Amino acid sequence: MEDAFLKLALGLLKASEDHERYRGEECINLIASEGLKSPAVAEMLDKSHDLESRYAEGENDLKGHAKARHYQGQKYMTKIEDYSTDLMKSLFDCNWADVRLVSGTHANLATFKGISLATKNNRMVVLPLSAGAHITHDYSGLAGRVLGLETINHAYNIDELNIAIEKSATIIEATRPGIVTFGGSVFQFPHPVKELAQIAKDNGAYVAYDAAHVLGLIAGGEFQSPLKEGADFITASTHKTFPGPQGGVILANCEDERTKKAIKKVQHAVFPLSASNTHLGRLPALGLAALEMKVYGKELAKQTIQNAQVAAKCLSENGVNVLGKKNGFTKSHQIVVDVREYGGGQKLAFSLEDANLILNKNLLPYDNQHNRGDPSGLRIGFQDVTRRGFKPKDVECICSLMLDVIKGKRTSAEVKKDVIKLRQDFNEIKYCFQSVGEAKEYLQKHV
Ligand SMILES: Cc1ncc(COP(=O)(O)O)c(C=O)c1O
CATH class of the missing domain: 3.90.1150.10 (Aspartate Aminotransferase, domain 1)
Known part of the structure; x- marks a missing residue:
């Protein structure tokens, strides 16, 4: 084998070890x-080797459960998907979830695409980038360049570091978008979902709340509750304040014809429009992270x-x-x-x-x-x-x-x-189970 190739492989192994020490121990x-x-979530990931190699393409039903799968060998995989979906639904007190998203970006892609299919309206009101919107919300990123959405900025109050309620209400009424978003990457204060969701809905929009950053705080009941305040969808990463494996999730309540229509389109935007392999190996770890968040x-x-x-x-x-x-x-x-x-x-x-x-x-x-x-x-x-x-x-x-x-x-x-x-001085990870065994013991004691 060529020397150059071997040197590349050696370099890779060394860089990986160096990284783990540098970011994992010294920074x-x-x-x-x-x-x-x-440690328990990491161990669960480690225990999911076979699952990590599998496929589970197919449609889901309106509970978020696997409905049709197009490959064989699924009998436990379907249970795994359904259990992790139900754990996320229960943790966030809603009746629909999709855990097939491989990232928060993917969750936004499917949600924005699905809603725009449901409304046949390609206008979306978002936070300005400089006020904390994620690039996926912006005309210069996923929303504009990939999905072809026309983005219109919320009015922003710099003094309050928050969306300016009355001016944004006027913008929503004047532009009649299909989607109004809340949430962002710079996100110190809860957004005025309560104040603006009904206005958005009265003007024909669905409300999408990007909780990528604050999902763990919402799970802990220490930030706003977007769905209760009127959001139709929560999109999020599962690896920021929610300390799960890297991935994405969409949450909603399927409660009437209006929400059913959008959820069906969002599911269609997940599969077949944007996912084939859904990185199944992360799902047991996601469910375990949901348990940890319920407890701690x-x-x-x-x-x-x-x-x-x-x-x-x-x-x-x-x-x-x-x-x-x-x-x-x-x-x-x-x-x-x-x-x-x-x-x-x-x-x-x-x-x-x-x-x-x-x-x-x-x-x-x-x-x-x-x-x-x-x-x-x-x-x-x-x-x-x-x-x-x-x-x-x-x-x-x-x-x-x-x-x-x-x-x-x-x-x-x-x-x-x-x-x-x-x-x-801080080598232990707190507010969690130290092993899968400890999580099992906890469950056996409390079931
Ligand atoms: C508000 C917001 N939405 C979406 C994303 C994208 O999430 P992911 O990195 O999981 O694709 C991020 C990433 O930091 C974010 O801050």
Whole structure:
């Protein structure tokens, strides 16, 4: 075999090992869009080798269960799909779910496509990108470039870091879109679903709430309840504040002809329009993550939000401009800071990375939407460190290390040593089962 090929394979194995040590053991992860699986969920993934090789193409019924499957050998796979669907339905108190989505992007694709087929209307009202919309919502991403939707921005109130209710109501009434979305990637405060959902519906739209970031907080009952507030669909990733395997989910209530019509179209948009292999190996782990969130979700969500609030207060008291001060900075897992006076988001994200503090630069609502390369802000998430057991005083230690870098008090290389030391004090994952065996024991005791 050629030497060059072997060297590539060796390089790959080494890079993989290096990555696991670097990000898994030596860094403090503050990226707001990443979750942390429990040992039990990781073990469940590991125990699903055969399933990971299988296919289960086919249609689902209006309970979200497998209806027709086009391959043989499905007798347990169908049960696995149906059980994980029902666990998600039960956790989120709704009567329909689709767990076949391989990501949050896929969930948005199928939902936006399905609704636009149901309404025959290709207009969609979304958050502006600079105010936190995900690229899948935008004309420059999935919504516009792939699905051909015409996107119209919600009005946004920069002072409140939220959708401007009255102006958005006027926009919805004037443009009569087929879809009105809520939710986003920068998401500190619950969106006004209660206030705007009925107006959207009265004007012929369906309401889609993108809970990719906040699904775990919703599961824990510590954020808004979008379906109860009037959303028709929740779309989400299953691997951010919801600490499951990487994947996606769509949730809804099938309750009348209107919702039935859209759900059928969304299912059609999943299969056959956008999925063949649905990555079945993740489904047992997804169901197990749902169980963990049922048992530990409230405590985890509460602590995550408290940790984010403590960090915001600490950074703010030390002179950093944390957005949303008048409303207590945040009611979610994330905070956003304006670091223009310290060199901007791009420069600081790299300096913090050099100190093993991993987060991302972010556009702020008043930034030029096209300046994604060097925005004013940083977005900082606390779901990972919370799951590792960080409490408010530990979060203050993280802030103090961040402040050293942001204010240039010490070099990144000096701070990095302390980051590695701090990270190594938190080697257990909390609010979860430590093994599949422990989850089974719990179930046997409580069934
Ligand atoms: C609001 C929002 N929606 C959708 C997505 C896409 O999810 P995924 O990365 O699972 O495709 C993201 C990703 O971060 C997101 O922030």
